[in-house]
Amino acid sequence: xxxxxxxxxxxxxxxxxxxxxxxxxxxxxxxxxxxxxxxxxxxxxxxxxxxxxxxxxxxxxxxxxxxxxxxxxxxxxxxxxxxxxxxxxxxxxxxxxxxxxxxxxxxxxxxxxxxxxxxxxxxxxxxxxxxxxxxxxxxxxxxxxxxxxxxxxxxxxxxxxxxxxxxxxxxxxxxxxxxxxxxxxxxxxxxxxxxxxxxxxxxxxxxxxxxxxxxxxxxxxxxxxxxxxxxxxxxxxxx
Numbered sequence: 375x376x377x378x379x380x381x382x383x384x385x386x387x388x389x390x391x392x393x394x395x396x397x398x399x400x401x402x403x404x405x406x407x408x409x410x411x412x413x414x415x416x417x418x419x420x421x422x423x424x425x426x427x428x429x430x431x432x433x434x435x436x437x438x439x440x441x442x443x444x445x446x447x448x449x450x451x452x453x454x455x456x457x458x459x460x461x462x463x464x465x466x467x468x469x470x471x472x473x474x475x476x477x478x479x480x481x482x483x484x485x486x487x488x489x490x491x492x493x494x495x496x497x498x499x500x501x502x503x504x505x506x507x508x509x510x511x512x513x514x515x516x517x518x519x520x521x522x523x524x525x526x527x528x529x530x531x532x533x534x535x536x537x538x539x540x541x542x543x544x545x546x547x548x549x550x551x552x553x554x555x556x557x558x559x560x561x562x563x564x565x566x567x568x569x570x571x572x573x574x575x576x577x578x579x580x581x582x583x584x585x586x587x588x589x590x591x592x593x594x595x596x597x598x599x600x601x602x603x604x605x606x607x608x609x610x611x612x613x
Contacts, residue, residue, distance in 0.1 A: 378441075379540060379571050380406035380429060385438035385448075387424050387594075398424040400594040401438065406587075408539070411566040412573045413582035413602070416591035423544070425591065426575050430463055430542045431455040443539055460488060464533030464541040466574075468548035470525045472517045472532075478504060479513040482532045489536075503531035507561060523554035530561065534570070541565075543574035547581055559584040 387399040399421045406412055416422040427433045428440060431447055432455075440448040447458055472481045483500040491499070504513050507527040517525050526546060533541050543562065547555035555578075563584050566572050576582050583602070590598040 377408050378405040379408040379410075379443055380404075380573075381441040382428075383439045385425075385428060385440060386436050387421075387428060387433070388436040397594050399428070399435070402594075402596055403438075404589070404596060404599060406571070406573065408571055409566070409569055410571055410573075411563065411584070411586045413585035413588045414573060414575045414591065415577060415582055415588060417577070419593075420591040421594040422575050422591045424594075426542060426544060426573070429540075429573060430465060431458050460485065460536065462539045464536060464538035466526070466529050466533050466541060466543040466546045468545040470517070470522075470529045470549070472525055472528060474517055477514050477516060478509060478520065478528045478531075481517070481528055482535050485532060485536050499535050500531070503534045504528070506534070506565075507531045521554070522550050523557055526550065526554075526558050527561065530558075530565075534565070538570075540571045540573065543572060545576060546574060547576070547578065552580075555581065 383403045385399060385402045386397070389396045389398055402425065414422045414425060428435055435448050438448065439446060442458065442462060445458070447455065450458065473484070479497065479500050482503055483496045486496040486499060489496070501513065504510060507530050509524060509527050509531065512520060512524060517528070520528065546562070547558055550558060559581055562572055562574070574581070574585065582588055585602055588598070588600060588602050589596055
């Protein structure tokens, strides 16, 4: 495996509901190497979304440790976690989360507003990322003027604009039709070939087939973790 970008040891998360304690994640230990493309799968309530939230520094674990690029982040404060997210992480969501009255170019540039970059530099970065996802001719369009697939491409460009070490994608094709889903997954696969580490949550086998590794969760634990060979991917597409 490549040098570990992600390392978690006995990672746990509990939620309290009144007097009840609900274990969402129970002692997960694994590594994800820099440059990997990993699909996280499992039924509802399996812990996969909780795991993704912890990897994204959106929540604190109840126990265990999490190292991101060698930095122990599981004990950081909320402000410190926000700084890590801004420096090292990009996010892609199922429903795009674009500002409706803002152009594609300005949507992509939003994460740079808190950077030290000047306006021209921010615009240049946003243009480059929109070109990378194939939307050079749609930069001035608002979300309502774009198809679902194009909106997700804008969201992917936004996730990349800070040059993150890790992109986390939560059901990135969940709001798209089958053909557009394949196009978006092919784009993510190409970005991964260019060196971007990607971890995505999905319940769709045909989406997971694009990843190089699949981790299955059940009842808050990893029950399967394996490389996704071409033969495996073909079998998943047929299932």
